[in-house]
Amino acid sequence: MSAIPDEKKVVYPFLGRSGIRVSNLCLGTLTFGENKHLGLPGQCTEEDSFQILQRFSEWGGNFIDTANVYGKGNSEAILGKWLERQPRDKYVIATKVFFDMGCENNVNNRGLSRRHITDSVVKSLERLRTDYIDLYQPHLWDDGTPVEEILRTLDDLVRCGKIRYAGMNNVTGWQMQKLVETSRRLGLNPLVSLQQQYNLACRESEYEAFQVCKAEGIAVMPWSPLKGGLFSGKIKRNSVPTEGRLGWVAEKEEGRQSQALPGYSSFDETIFKTLDVVEAIAKKHSRSMPQVALRWLLQKDVVTSVIIGARTLQQLDDNMGAANGWALSQEEMQQLDDVSQRPLPYPYEFVFQMNKDRYNSSISNYHVQSQ
Structure with missing residues (x-):
């Protein structure tokens, strides 16, 4: 692998109204380790994961996102093994809590209760082999736990040093505003970020959730920026992929929101017109389609860091090529806004x-x- 020129490396915006700075591309680690509970093909071995982490660091990346549920702990464990050999203070590590980690006959092993959060953070710290988590995030809204209980627990974890900051994932607009106002009313440490699916095919969060983030200085971290491969350049009109992860998705008609679905059969003209514009802009800049889709996100004023995934070093290098050193024009941004x-x-x-x-x-x- 060739060395990366400084002018092409990542930049480091502040994470919302916090004083911490993160790389504008964040490495997501869903692909690290065995992931039987999701059944995803093409997962990275530990050795491959270490190579991806090292290359991401060479690009200047310092922001890494995982979750306790990824591989039922495998992702955190692999990241922790690598992190143990690095200077800890160089990296900003984010992880999440909500889902059942597989403890049989335990109805309290899911959600955002004080008990589940405090138990989960201890286990995440053990797997990550670190004394603190930089950004701890509920994986989604919990209808079963009072907002006050969730926020007080996160605040306690900040005060005792187990986590440095708290963020949120996957909420509606009113839920985000509720979290903000409750935290303010109780005098707690505020949430600094929102991780939300956001891409050229999924823009609904612009209506409300991102308006809250803009008003409150909360960083937005888009996940699934390529919509599960939709903007990979492999999907064409009247053509269904038959190989790799996209082929697996197409065969199963998998309906997870992060994938390039709800079903290839239901792709509409808006999707294909958007793909056409992305491809045309990519050719104009001699860039890949994923780089254009990522660059569109990076130039949105509400976005702080875009979470990318990679299963190979080639994929990582291509995605990282969106970080710096070039830009879409205002006209191109408007084209993409309008068509999508x-x-x-x-x-x-x-x-x-x-x-x-x-x-x-x-x-x-x-x-x-x-x-």
Whole structure:
């Protein structure tokens, strides 16, 4: 592998209103280790994972995201084994909590109760072989636990030093605002980030959740930025992949939201028109389609760091090529915005349209999206 010129390496924005800086591309580790519970093919061996981590570090990457549920602990364990050999303070490590880790006959082994969070963070620290977690994130909203209990528990973990910051994953707009207001009312350490699916085929979070983040200075970290391979350049009109992970998804018609579905059979003209524009812009810049899709996210003002995944060093290097050293023009950004935008439902279309000339800098620090 060739050395990476400094001008092409990552940049380091602040993580929301916190004082910590992270690489603008974050390495996601869902592909690390055996992952039988999801049945995903093409997972990385420990050796492959170490090579990807090392190459990511050579690119200047310092932000790594995992979850306790990835491989039922395998991902955290592999990352921990690698991290133990590195200078710990060089890296910002993020992990998550919510899902059942496989403890039989234990109804309390799921969700965001104080008990489950505190038990889970101890086990994550053991697997990661570290004394602290930089960013700890509930994996999604929990209808079964009071918001106050969740936030007080996260705040306690910050105060006792087990975690440095807390963030959130996978919420609706009202849920994000509820978390913000409750934290403020109780005088707790605020949430600094929101990890949410965001890509050229999944933009619904722009309606509300990201407006909360803009108003409150909360960092957005998109996951599945290529929509499970949709923007890999391998999907064409009237053509279904037959090999690799995309072929596996196509065969199973797998319906997880992170994949390039709900089903190849239901792809509509908006998807294919978006793919056409991404491909045209990629050719113009002599870039790959994934790099264009990633660059579109990186140039969104609400986005701090985009979570990428890689199963090979070649995939990693291609994705990292979006980090710095080039940019989409304002016109190209608008092209991608326009072609991927779906009709806004009520009340969003009505509210945004009626407020498009009502921006008041004295009462708001963000522009209401108008279409």
